[in-house]
Amino acid sequence: EGSPKLLRLGILMTIPSRTIQKILQPFQRQEAGLVTELFEGSEQEIQNRMDEGRIDLALTILRPGTKNKTVSLYQEPYSLAIASHHPLAARKIISPTELANEPTIVRSRCEALSETSRFFTDHNVRPRLVYRTAQDERALAMVAAGVGFTTMPDHYRMTGVTRRPMKGYDLSREVGFIQSIHPAGEEKSALLDRFITLTRASPPDMTIGG
Amino acid sequence: EGSPKLLRLGILMTIPSRTIQKILQPFQRQEAGLVTELFEGSEQEIQNRMDEGRIDLALTILRPGTKNKTVSLYQEPYSLAIASHHPLAARKIISPTELANEPTIVRSRCEALSETSRFFTDHNVRPRLVYRTAQDERALAMVAAGVGFTTMPDHYRMTGVTRRPMKGYDLSREVGFIQSIHPAGEEKSALLDRFITLTRASPPDMTIGG
Structure with a gap:
């Protein structure tokens, strides 16, 4: 050893x-x-x-x-990950309230999980949870497939996934x-x-x- | 619901x-x-x-x-995943004994884990465990990085990783x-x-x- x-x-x-x-x-x-x-x-x-x-x-x-x-x-910001074919992906910045009716994927091992939950709750947004996973690369693939959006460190990238800042969500x-x-x-x-x-x-x- | x-x-x-x-x-x-x-x-x-x-x-x-x-x-066979720059990757088929001194990555959620362990033990091969992960896509990336080899379902593919059959390892x-x-x-x-x-x-x- x-x-x-x-x-x-x-x-x-x-x-x-x-x-x-x-x-x-x-x-x-x-x-x-x-x-x-x-x-x-x-x-x-x-x-x-x-x-x-x-x-x-x-x-x-x-x-x-x-x-x-x-x-x-x-240094790396956290940001939104959304399917590139989703209408919101065309925007430069997205407000949390626009995500109110969108299904969401929760990355269960995210160090910013509680801050992120609080952020949405503070905006009276409770997106529907459709997938909970400890595997970030899999979360990303499911965003590309159109299953839902997620938030994650900005360096996670994949074809079919658009990364966008979210208004007021300033974690890094x-x-x-x-x-x-x-x-x-x-x-x-x-x-x-x-x-x-x-x-x-x-x-x-x-x-x-x- | x-x-x-x-x-x-x-x-x-x-x-x-x-x-x-x-x-x-x-x-x-x-x-x-x-x-x-x-x-x-x-x-x-x-x-x-x-x-x-x-x-x-x-x-x-x-x-x-x-x-x-x-x-x-x-239908999908299980096979070896090895870094493409590894000398053994040039072979058409690899014997388990050739892997005796190679570090190995264990995919902890693999349904063929016990059969695979037994397969290596039966060949008197006890590869050194260097990484244990529940995330298959991460195991694949670490194979590409040269950290070690693994066995996995054949459809897992990534640039930098070569998939090869292993002699006598006939799981599917x-x-x-x-x-x-x-x-x-x-x-x-x-x-x-x-x-x-x-x-x-x-x-x-x-x-x-x-």
Whole structure:
């Protein structure tokens, strides 16, 4: 387990697969013999595992006041995801009240779930729940299929899904690395440094893709 | 809840999002005002919900001896998913023993999980587990990133992932609709008939796509 070529990475469930792929692929190719262990979970699950010394680094949301060393990668708003063939998708910005009669998809592991519920309730909007899922990529595909709309971090993209800001819905998140406070050996430290340096040098690009 | 334009569909967690999208999108467009409620789960979770009369139809695995009416859609083998840049991806068929030193990704909701574990154990192969996930699309993206290989239903496709048969690994599944034994009203029955007819007329195509 003390192998210097072992990267134990925590990944937040609500970061797009494509983003994680774009971060891991170059490093996996650069480091011959690298083994990457992934642990996916919520912010709290990742923090707990880090406190236990079972992951070296986490790709997650950065919050003020953390005791760990952090490396910011990007800032990302939350926004509406709606089928591209839906009439509202033609608008530049959408009001929550326009969604009152639209079916909605709930992303059950979303860190902004309670703020989002409150936002709609504050506007007297109670959209009909048609699908509840822990899988963000699946939520996105069901938006494309016309099953319903959802709200999600803006970097989730898919053909057939239009992303639009929603009036008054001003949430955003900062995503980056959190480092373990457990001391790492010299070779592991060097490995982590190379990973962080490579990722910062070419941050995952957020353009749409297949 | 008795709305004639309400389709309550159970979907097996291990069916690709893209397949579900290709099945739902045409019907959603054909039926103005249709509301589709989705319930995703394991075979057993879907069967339970159907027995309770809470879903009308399920897109899932068909097994011999079911008491419900079924409609077969396609037959699908399980196969290996490996990074396209991996040397083994150049082979036509791969032996399990060649994977002995390769890190593996476990799809925790796979219905063939125990058979697959037994298959590797029977060949004295115990690949190193690097990632365990309930999200098949994420497993696929991590295969593309070079994190490890996995086994999965053959219709899961992604750029950067090569699908290959594995010697002696001859599992397959039959996917289709299971209908509820609870009686549906006339309009609901007609809606379900139109959905099944449309899906059979244009079965989801399984070619690679973005």
